[in-house]
Amino acid sequence: MGFEVPLWRTAAVFRVAALAYAAVLVTANFAHYRHPLGGWIVLAVMAAWTACAVYAYADSGRRGWPLLVTDLSVAAGCLLATAWVDAPDRIAGGSPTLPTVWVAAAVLTWAVSGGKGRGAVAALVISVAGLGVHKLAGSAPTQSTLNGIVLVFLAGVIVGHGARLAVDAEARLARAIELEAATRERERLARRIHDSVLQVLALVQRRGSEFGGPAAELGRLAGEQESALRALIGSHGGPADSTGEADLRVLLTAHASMTVTVATPASSVPLPVRTAREIEAAVLAALDNVRRHCGEGARAWVLLERDDDGVTVSVRDDGPGMSADRLTTAEADGRLGVAQSIRGRIRDLGGAVSVTSVPGEGTEIEMRVPAGVG
Template structure:
């Protein structure tokens, strides 16, 4: 069987192949023990031959990745198995089957129920169980429904249990793939970070120092080197944005805002919020940084600090610029400039959080954006 190191459903497929082979042996044994009571033995031999061929085909398919990933084989298995059940009529008249003669497929007929449960989950298992049950009831007759009730119950339970287990293992496999991908990406990033730190970053740092020492037009070159250094450091510290489900890491989105004038400080671990909440919070931070760029002065520096308070997330945006007064902020709102009242306070209020600002002329401005989880 082809191996996929992160396919947790492989043991179930392997068990299905074994089940198919063993139950075919049971069916052959049942024919052998009932040989004297079979009306047309040649029909029974033909039916067993068809079952043998399909057992080999389906077992081969379920042992290959294409057979496991595409549900067409499982649906074909269902159709062929139902056909094999009706092929019992080649060996026994319908009146004998309804009188108590065995359907020669026996428990082998449960194979597609398990296959659909593994490939399609609970719904697939129920579909397979219902189809095989209806085929069995049509052969046995409605008058004998009580006699096949236990078989129907077993098929339904098998479809439900195996389907639920398969769905759970499939979700676990997806998470395992994400974890492996993240681990691989992190290891590659660390390797590249070491190479960049030992080479490119040191060269950029040297260009900055020499540019400022030389002066003149070299200062512009030094500034460009500083910007590229920040961009590289931000890329090196980047983390996966999504964390599974609708959760996202706020820090990953804020780290990309770092420049030579903006420092972003985040916890070592991820700070998880819903994607919608994180998007609104990042938008509010960007608006605050835009205000710094417009009003704080060309030399102002900004610090963005993220704190994880367990039941809430606090983001502080502080600058050392010109500052302002609460009265001026209120006047800006009255004049129709809604950056503070809508783009910052409005967003955070809509999230059920709070946005407070502390500012004074010559003392810069500090925003505290708090969003409850």
């Protein structure tokens, strides 16, 4: 049962209780009406519509515009009927309208169905109808009428706001349950694979390195497959979710290999999909630079860090390093790997890139992207 269901049930209970209250007032005052029979007719219409509305609103598939508009129209019509049924002097004296608080049920259903904005619209319609009663009776609105208008508006806005909060909370709870289930499944899968396939691949890698020759190549391939399989386990269910976010940790871990070590936080690092993909592309460009300029056997380390101000990704290698003016020279010669593929992407995200390199001691590229970038 969703959080919204109790709100619809509460509105139905209010409608029935308000009908009972209106029946008591009509019974007590019908002798003073200008058209007593009209009072009973309006009460009968209210009773019939209450039964129809309680039944119709019980099914979420029927809570569309036709039912909502009909509900509000019946409420406004019963309210306006007061000007014909009751005596003008009684209306001017502040006597209660025929439906009294029963008309607020329509405002509540509008608020529950669409939030505070829709609740305010319904309250406005009922308020205009209430003022119309005095207009038709030729009298000025009384203080009780104005008080009723204020209360109807407050009910529509507050109930509507609470209903939207309940729906949003239900969606977040469902997402949390989904993520928890996915995490448990991923952990179960990881345990089973770790106890079998990963251990075999690790054994092949270790023995291949010991034997050398063709076995060494087999060991290297086994090691790469082990890294790829670990990345697959980490990304089980896909990096992107229904909220339009992607886990940067999963995206980067997928690129770990025998020569690339990826270190990430223990918890997820959710970012807007575009931001996460651009950061991933910049990291891949940095790793491509390592392969092209440092050789296939060069090692690289990718470190992902997160804090309240944003995320930082650094890519470090054990290559020969470079001189301080090498990047400037490369950009002047039209080689824009770092300038465009890395700096350009991060700059477009509002971030910054710093490159630290010492000849003979490798190179480190640090990419910093502030929080809230979408």
